[in-house]
Amino acid sequence: NAGVTQTPKFQVLKTGQSMTLQCAQDMNHEYMSWYRQDPGMGLRLIHYSVGAGITDQGEVPNGYNVSRSTTEDFPLRLLSAAPSQTSVYFCASQIEGDTEAFFGQGTRLTVV
Amino acid sequence: GDSVTQMEGPVTLSEEAFLTINCTYTATGYPSLFWYVQYPGEGLQLLLKATKADDKGSNKGFEATYRKETTSFHLEKGSVQVSDSAVYFCYLTSGGSYIPTFGRGTSLIVHP
Numbered sequence: 001n002a003g004v005t006q007t008p009k010f011q012v013l014k015t016g017q018s019m020t021l022q023c024a025q026d027m028n029h030e031y032m033s034w035y036r037q038d039p040g041m042g043l044r045l046i047h048y049s050v051g052a053g054i055t056d057q058g059e060v061p062n063g064y065n066v067s068r069s070t071t072e073d074f075p076l077r078l079l080s081a082a083p084s085q086t087s088v089y090f091c092a093s094q095i096e097g098d099t100e101a102f103f104g105q106g107t108r109l110t111v112v
Numbered sequence: 113g114d115s116v117t118q119m120e121g122p123v124t125l126s127e128e129a130f131l132t133i134n135c136t137y138t139a140t141g142y143p144s145l146f147w148y149v150q151y152p153g154e155g156l157q158l159l160l161k162a163t164k165a166d167d168k169g170s171n172k173g174f175e176a177t178y179r180k181e182t183t184s185f186h187l188e189k190g191s192v193q194v195s196d197s198a199v200y201f202c203y204l205t206s207g208g209s210y211i212p213t214f215g216r217g218t219s220l221i222v223h224p
Contacts, residue, residue, distance in 0.1 A: 033212060042118075042201065042216035043156075050210055058211070090155065097210035098144040098163065101203070103156040 002026050006091050006104035013081040013111045021076040021107050023091030031094040032074040033101070036060065036087040043090065049074055050097065081111045114139045116202050118215035125192055125222050133187040133218045135176075135202035145169075145178055145185040146203040150217075156201065159187075197222045 007022045025032065033048040045058030049068040063085060065077040074093075078085060088108050092101040119134040137143065147159040147169070160169030165180035174189045185202060202215040 031210065035214070040216065043214040045212060045214075048210065048212070092212075094205070094212075097212075098206055100146065100158050100161060101205070101212065103148075105155045 004091055004093050004102050004104040006089075006107050008107060009105065011107060011109050013078070013109065015081060015083060015111060017081050019078050019081065021078075021089055021091075021109070023074045023076065023104060024072050025074075025093040025102070026072065027093060027095070027102065028071060029093035029095050029102070030071065031097055032068065033058070033092050033094075034064070034066065034074070034076045035090045035092065036085075037090060037106075038087050046076065046089075078109075083111045085109065086111045114143065114204055114206065114211055114213045116204050116213050116215040118200075118202050118218050121199075121217075121219040123218060123220050125220070127194055127222055127224055128191045129222075131187070131189040131192045131196075131220065133200055133202075133220070135185045135187065135215060137183050137185065137202075137204050137213075139183075139204060139206060141206045143204045143206040145176075146205075147174070147176055147185070147187050148201045148203055150199045150201065152198070159200070192220070192222045194222045194224055196220060 004025045030051045034046040035043040047066040049055045091104045144163045146161045148156040149159045160171040162169040162178035168177045199217045205212040
């Protein structure tokens with residue numbers, strides 16, 4: 001099993017550009033979530049999904065969109081990149097809401 | 113909402129010293145508690161977990177006990193090694209109201 005796969009691993013964007021960070025899992029997990037990691041701030045929840053067709057906002061959703069058309073995929077879209085979105089992004093999945101979260105290897109995004 | 117408070121780092125220890133990293137939480141329901149570890153340049157790995165009060169999670173010499181009366185889940189290790197140098201995150205998630213929550217992380221530096 002591949003587990004949770006994130007692509008790309010690294011990305012540089014110019015301010016105002018848009019892009020999609022991909023996240024896919026092959027464990028048939030219902031719950032998926034996106035976090036950003038910034039120095040001294042830990043991991044902050046951006047958006048999450050408790051099943052296909054269901055998404056909700058986390059702590060820091062502004063500037064990001066998500067959709068969940070299949071159980072496997074949970075892409076994160078940056079609509080108009082800003083330097084404040086420079087961060088490391090992690091995707092995670094869980095079987096149930098109170099079980100272990102499995103993480104992808106992360107995407108390091110730099111917005112210039 | 114739910115929250116997790118971790119002791120601030122960095123924690124600097126000599127090899128074979130005793131380690132405690134404090135974690136306290138607030139939650140409306142009955143959360144599951146986890147410790148994750150992030151080695152330099154890597155993603156997050158599950159270190160240990162506890163799903164109900166008085167449970168003790170353990171792995172690789174690390175232990176933590178789910179204390180409902182003090183709302184704590186402190187991480188301990190009797191004798192740290194240089195290879196334990198990493199960032200440790202306390203994590204809370206509930207099946208009822210699913211808002212997974214991380215602490216800010218505690219950096220551990222172990223010197224030979």
